[in-house]
Amino acid sequence: MAAIGKGLRRRGRLMAEAVRPPRRVLDAVPSPWSPGSPDERSYVAPRAPRLVDSPVFVLSSVRSGSTLLRVLLNSHSQIRAPHEMHLRTVHVHLSRDFTADAMQALELDKDELEHALWDRLLHLELTRSGKRIIVDKTPPNTLVWPRLHRCWPNARYIVLLRHPGAVITSLTNRRSDPDHEAIAAEVLDYSEKLEEARQNLDAHVITYEQLTADPETTTRGLCDHLGVPWESGMLDYGTQDHGTFRPQLGDWSDTIRSGRVQPARGADPAVELPPRLAELARAWGYAAG
Template sequence: MNVRPVFIGGCSRSGTTLLAAMLGSSPDIVTVPEAEFKWDALKDGSVFDGQVRLGRLLDFLAADPKFAYWDVALPRLVSGERDEQVPFAAVLSHLAASHAHAAGKPEATMWVDHTPGNIRYVSTLAEMFPAGRFVHIVRDGRGVASSVIPLDFGPNTVAEAADYWSSQVSMGLAATAHVGDERAATVRFEDLVQRPRAILTALCDHLGVAFDDGMLHRRDYRVQSYTADQHELVARPPDPLRSTAWRTALTPRDVEIFEARTGELLRYLGYVNDYGITARDLDKREHLTSASRSLARRLVTDRVRRYLRRRRPIRSAPSAATGVKSRATT
């Protein structure tokens, strides 16, 4: 499968999975599961100067429980093959092609990786994949805060969410500027759910792939079982009301704290601040209360919830299009 990859990235809870699922509803595009193992492999020394020791990488993947979601059988190597060095990009492309076959899309001409952290390593990806394209999806940070705080990972308070969103969005803006407009595009979550046809048509044109009406209605991508709860909206048609749902989820004081900690970054991205320069940050009492609650959640509640969630069988959740589950891989 000689195809071009598209790497979607952005702050968590900004719509990376939704956008990837919409694109993956085209018969010409396959969306692969999130692939954090890319960075883990790079960091553990499996990859050097773009080359990978095949045996070491396969051992690494076999031990990674999340890789089971790819539904790809790893090859068995004879002793002489384990030290063979091959381009890491070729390995990733092979895995994507294998996943495309497993997903029933052997003729796909594009594969989409929607790991949010892609924005942190765009320079490396651009070097490994000269024909690759990049999409940075941005969401109103107040919406991100209202979405991420209830989860068992990431920020636990609005102050933490503000700092997290600022750093991730800034990373994404720098990444897209680094590779340039020809290879990178920016999509706002709010525009995607309010004007999906227009946004997807323009994005497909930028990516060099045909827009398909199925992107608006069908969801061929099956979310991972252990994240099914947090991705339940992915299977539904885009809901314009999601763009302002944070107004009922956050208190006015939450919004003020968020805006105090993010300055005018919201405005730079085309959003409207409620408080602007008059926004007040946490006072000493609020800071102590916020830190105490966050610590309690991090040490107890979040750990228990993560443990229970990760005990779920490794399989894909039903797709919106078919309701069929893939075979269990554990």
Template sequence: MNSAIEHFLLTSKLTQRFYQVPASDLNSNDTSPFFIIGSGRSGNTLLRRLLNNHSQLYIPPETYVLGRIIGHYIRHPSLTWQELVFLTLSNFQFDEEFSTFHLPSLNKLAIELKTLPQDKQSLAMILNSFYKFYQSHHKLQGKRWGDKTPYNTFHLDRIMGVFPTAQFIHIVRNPYDATSSYLKSGIYNKFEDAAERWFQSVELSCQFGRKYPLQYIEINYNVLVTSPELTLRKICEFLQVSFEDNMLKAPPTLLGDVEEHSHHANVMQDINTQHIGKGLKSLSSDQIKYIQSKVNSSKYSSITNFS
């Protein structure tokens, strides 16, 4: 289904009349998360680590089910509240990455949600409650949740339909370094696939930012690692929270998926610039030309300066 049509189904008062449960809750001030988006291998997890050190914010491990959950909702307007609660929480609990959240069974949460009065029922409420359950279980101080799953970049309109006041932080790394990092980490084995993932992700993020400029900010990876305090101050202003020295000074907290996946190993190191420019050194001349030709292509005209 076209993303524009999906967004219409999620947000139109006309179409929402046919859904048993609304997608979002515009009357709630408690469902305004933020999302780190863009291509993977771009400093996304480093940024998550830094923002997790803020007293008012928290970002759980990556979850790859958010787009799928919203897709199920769109295609099945007749789902009852109890069915939607069960379907949504099952997607989280039976995903292979659920173990990285270090949570118990979601049965208790499901029981609590099923007893909510009708005026509190929405898909956004279920999703928000899952993230709040994570916060409560781990006794986290932060009150506002974020998400750092690069794959969510392919579901931005869906997410916006459920969380219309959400904010989006697009972190951009140059395609040479990001592509090289994808290959080195083993996430992709084929160069063309790794490069295409960068181009698709960055193009989608930039296009989204042009549609929602007030809810979108673009951050450059090179600037983050060379001027981390300046960059974090900019992000904090965007999120409407005060900058805290602790974001840079505190030791890394346990991040769940970082400890379990080798491709996140560098995240626990001190901020450094040693990974800038590695792509141009490790990629072949033909691979560099391939990327440059795509950068110059009109197909990717939405991509902004990444150097």
């Protein structure tokens, strides 16, 4: 009887294998929620709870003094402002056709998975620091501020402005073979998004020129905005450890390495701003031709 039972079980397995499609055929069958399908594209996941409910983002153009602002804030006992985190370049890859289906069953989509990862990174850095508030000052965040606002509806913002002509001059001096037309277009892209953020967000707006001319008054206003007491040690940032100053993580010039707030360099009067940049400069309170 045992031998008969064993034979029947073996026969059953063979029959099951005969009707089961080969693995490559199974993998070739498209999932109804495969990435890129109309159903998958139309699904928008609800926002998951955040570990960091109210992070702070500095919105600025490149070459606008955001590294100086970072180290001043990071010198506060309750504020962690790490190097540029580049969250917008941290992505989630759904590698199989059925992955989007599995995530939707968990009320997640690709964007919300990325948001959860970004939030975890901020939380990890904040926890390691032992501080209470985290600030990310990555300038390209400015270009995607609506997505940051969607991820963190309770986020707080600092808009850091600098005369567009001075930004153009700084970028031109920094690059070995500057393409003047491309630089002007880059500064305009940042400036348009900054103006958009300034008009639509409840942001604390400062200028690089104010920050360098009167750092105490400017940082006092920032502390009021963030709900922390001002600390005089913020101005002596050179005595604190702010990590390595190197390319892609912020400014690495001798000016920032000096450990002292130094006067801002103005715009080159020989640089003529394109009409739209001149219009934005005037809207921000700068003189422009």
